Amino acid sequence: MTSEHDDGRGVSRRKILECMTWAGTGVLWTIAGGMPRSMGIIGEAAAAEAGGLTFLQISDSHVGFDKPANPNALGTLEEAVGKIKGLRVKPSFIIHTGDITHLSKPSEFDDADRIISQTRLDVHYVPGEHDVLDEDVKLYRNRYGRGTKGAGWYSFDANGVHFIGLVNVVDLKAGGLGNLGNEQLEWLEDDLKGRRASTPIVVFAHIPLWSVYPAWGWGTEDAARALDYLKRFGSVTVLNGHIHQIMQKVEGNVTFHTAMSTAFPQPAPGAAPSPGPMKVADDKLRSLLGVTDVTFKRGQQRLAIIDQPLQRSGQQQ
Amino acid sequence: MTRKICVATVLAVAILATAAAFSAASAQVANTEVKIDEFAFAPQRVTVKAGTTVIWINDDDIPHTVASSSKLFKSKALDTKDKFSFTFTTPGTYEYFCSLHPHMTGTIVVETGSTAAQ
Numbered sequence: 530m531t532s533e534h535d536d537g538r539g540v541s542r543r544k545i546l547e548c549m550t551w552a553g554t555g556v557l558w559t560i561a562g563g564m565p566r567s568m569g570i571i572g573e574a575a576a577a578e579a580g581g582l583t584f585l586q587i588s589d590s591h592v593g594f595d596k597p598a599n600p601n602a603l604g605t606l607e608e609a610v611g612k613i614k615g616l617r618v619k620p621s622f623i624i625h626t627g628d629i630t631h632l633s634k635p636s637e638f639d640d641a642d643r644i645i646s647q648t649r650l651d652v653h654y655v656p657g658e659h660d661v662l663d664e665d666v667k668l669y670r671n672r673y674g675r676g677t678k679g680a681g682w683y684s685f686d687a688n689g690v691h692f693i694g695l696v697n698v699v700d701l702k703a704g705g706l707g708n709l710g711n712e713q714l715e716w717l718e719d720d721l722k723g724r725r726a727s728t729p730i731v732v733f734a735h736i737p738l739w740s741v742y743p744a745w746g747w748g749t750e751d752a753a754r755a756l757d758y759l760k761r762f763g764s765v766t767v768l769n770g771h772i773h774q775i776m777q778k779v780e781g782n783v784t785f786h787t788a789m790s791t792a793f794p795q796p797a798p799g800a801a802p803s804p805g806p807m808k809v810a811d812d813k814l815r816s817l818l819g820v821t822d823v824t825f826k827r828g829q830q831r832l833a834i835i836d837q838p839l840q841r842s843g844q845q846q
Numbered sequence: 847m848t849r850k851i852c853v854a855t856v857l858a859v860a861i862l863a864t865a866a867a868f869s870a871a872s873a874q875v876a877n878t879e880v881k882i883d884e885f886a887f888a889p890q891r892v893t894v895k896a897g898t899t900v901i902w903i904n905d906d907d908i909p910h911t912v913a914s915s916s917k918l919f920k921s922k923a924l925d926t927k928d929k930f931s932f933t934f935t936t937p938g939t940y941e942y943f944c945s946l947h948p949h950m951t952g953t954i955v956v957e958t959g960s961t962a963a964q
Contacts, residue, residue: 803884
């Protein structure tokens with residue numbers, strides 16, 4: 530693994546960094562026939578135009594985090610929830626892509642539940658590495674694991690879209706990246722068997738399922754096998770968190786997207802000595818935190834992904 | 847007379863206690879520290895004598911763990927300023943990593959060495 534990375538699939542680090550500059554502004558883009566088309570920078574109003582299925586992604590709340598990068602992570606989660614409550618189009622449900630808590634403490638899970646439940650929406654979770662600090666993943670599974678397999682993976686259907694929640698934060702190997710493991714991959718293969726290739730698929734997991742920046746561990750060791758099972762489907766959208774910034778990549782019919790955190794930003798790949806929490810000016814923080822709005826229009830094989838920062842650049846609180 | 851015996855006894859006890867303390871100190875090899883900061887173990891490779899206790903200190907803003915690749919030892923999640931220690935008694939090369947961020951790896955090389963020679 531090198532840091533000057535071009536993973537051979539046509540995405541250079543420079544390209545990723547170009548995508549990065551969109552962070553915090555809000556980008557609407559659509560997928561039709563596997564071809565992505567950026568619709569440019571948009572305002573919140575676009576969410577209201579959407580028909581069909583709309584759901585939200587939130588990620589990396591890190592409830593309990595109190596370091597200089599954001600001394601009040603619970604407060605910014607509350608702000609994100611306030612924003613969700615104010616949406617003109619009520620989403621069908623929320624997907625939380627992990628790191629609900631910072632240290633897997635019961636009190637942190639309690640606080641997160643107390644705030645997130647105010648949205649009055651169903652929430653589909655997958656754990657981040659911060660949610661499984663107890664070896665046997667009991668704290669997470671006791672709360673969110675009902676009806677899931679293994680460390681918490683599962684699938685469900687909504688409006689003709691098949692959703693798959695994967696866990697890639699347990700049983701990590703020395704020197705490696707995120708890990709799905711054989712048991713989960715076999716389950717995934719079985720879960721997809723018999724499904725029509727025209728079924729839109731949304732996969733969500735904490736650590737990116739594509740090689741964002743292996744030098745910082747931003748990738749998943751055995752994701753290639755999962756993507757191999759998915760390649761026959763016409764529309765696959767992969768939603769991840771973990772890296773606390775927006776990044777996108779399209780590979781064939783698969784669109785990858787990472788969401789902002791609601792707690793603190795992290796640096797662009799290689800832009801700092803380490804991926805640790807990034808301290809930014811107080812008036813800039815909320816432009817780097819936010820939620821993601823995803824819309825699927827039936828019959829159009831089209832998912833629109835809109836990232837909504839807590840505060841747009843230049844806007845005052 | 848009785849008083850003299852008492853003083854002598856107290857002195858003897860004190861001398862014994864001091865001797866015990868000295869022998870404990872001489873049996874101990876100096877501890878070695880490994881800092882965890884910026885998602886890295888520093889120094890990444892440490893060579894110590896058998897009997898050394900290695901102390902890891904998390905100076906990062908993010909929790910980390912210290913996990914032996916051979917499962918010989920594993921810390922709980924260390925929050926900022928938390929410490930973990932392990933005493934290496936058998937010579938050998940011990941690889942370890944952070945089980946939360948497995949790209950973080952380190953090595954402890956334990957050499958044969960009479961602890962008395964320290």
